[in-house]
Amino acid sequence: MITLCKACGTSYAFTGTPPRQCKICEDARQFVPATGQQWVDLPTLLASHTNKWQQHEASLFSITTVPDFAIGQRAFLLRTAEGNILWDCIATLDNATKTLISALGGLKAIAISHPHFYTTMQEWAAEFDAPVYLHASDRQWIMRDSPYIRLWEGEAIKLTAGVTVMHLGGHFAGSCVLHWEQDEGILLGGDTVQVTPGANAVSFLWSYPNMLPLPAATVRDITQRLSTVKFAKLYGAFEGRNITENAGDIVRRSGEKYIACMRM
Numbered sequence: 001m002i003t004l005c006k007a008c009g010t011s012y013a014f015t016g017t018p019p020r021q022c023k024i025c026e027d028a029r030q031f032v033p034a035t036g037q038q039w040v041d042l043p044t045l046l047a048s049h050t051n052k053w054q055q056h057e058a059s060l061f062s063i064t065t066v067p068d069f070a071i072g073q074r075a076f077l078l079r080t081a082e083g084n085i086l087w088d089c090i091a092t093l094d095n096a097t098k099t100l101i102s103a104l105g106g107l108k109a110i111a112i113s114h115p116h117f118y119t120t121m122q123e124w125a126a127e128f129d130a131p132v133y134l135h136a137s138d139r140q141w142i143m144r145d146s147p148y149i150r151l152w153e154g155e156a157i158k159l160t161a162g163v164t165v166m167h168l169g170g171h172f173a174g175s176c177v178l179h180w181e182q183d184e185g186i187l188l189g190g191d192t193v194q195v196t197p198g199a200n201a202v203s204f205l206w207s208y209p210n211m212l213p214l215p216a217a218t219v220r221d222i223t224q225r226l227s228t229v230k231f232a233k234l235y236g237a238f239e240g241r242n243i244t245e246n247a248g249d250i251v252r253r254s255g256e257k258y259i260a261c262m263r264m
Helices: 042-048 095-103 121-128 136-141 216-226 247-262
Strands: 002-005 011-013 039-041 050-057 060-066 074-080 083-087 109-111 132-135 149-152 156-160 163-167 176-180 186-190 205-207 233-236
Touching: 002 042, 039 042, 050 095, 083 156, 095 121, 109 121, 109 156, 121 132, 132 136, 136 149, 216 247, 233 247
Parallel strands: 083 109, 109 132, 132 149, 186 233
Antiparallel strands: 002 011, 002 039, 050 060, 060 074, 074 083, 156 163, 163 176, 176 186
16 A cells, blocks of 8 residues: 655555654654654545646646645646656646646656655656656665666766756755756756745755755855856746746855855
């Protein structure tokens, strides 16, 4: 039986009673709710939740679960001439989503920014016969194995001619972003580069729920790496967290401000 943690959405395969703890939530970058650890099986989740779609660009869609579940992140579907790519993952793979993605041509590949968004990647991969690219630095956080998982190492991996996953670290050792050479450049930031509520700045944290910062040197490294690629737009991990112009400059200025604040 596939069972999910209600707090983070990570899926486990249990043969009996679920354990008292979720390894992902026990880590300081996540949390166990004050009400305690709770689980839900996948069929029950699918009976009460569904997905909504939003089109952001001609070839870019976001997919978000409603009502809100676990961390509440969104996934993105990128349509390219070489095949479709799913960036990040959500737990709810409902029938409508299966039908829509199949009608759009299926998936060439799945790539995920960091372990908090692994969720039911195994089901998505099996449904669309697509490899899942995860940075090898985060291998310890894979709670269920799958023949579709491809661990990669190094600074970057190219998924298609215009789509590259960049390893930046920070939030997790293997944290990544996706750079898409579309128009003036698009960055999908996951939790590595977090768009702030005003959508006019970004920030960087080691733990978001526990509000623990990253060292200034790490943020400097992240922004320096991002300065090597061009992007005018940045789509964050959560609904409404979009920067639709001058994103590269905003990331640079935000990094400078972060570093200055850490020196105060």
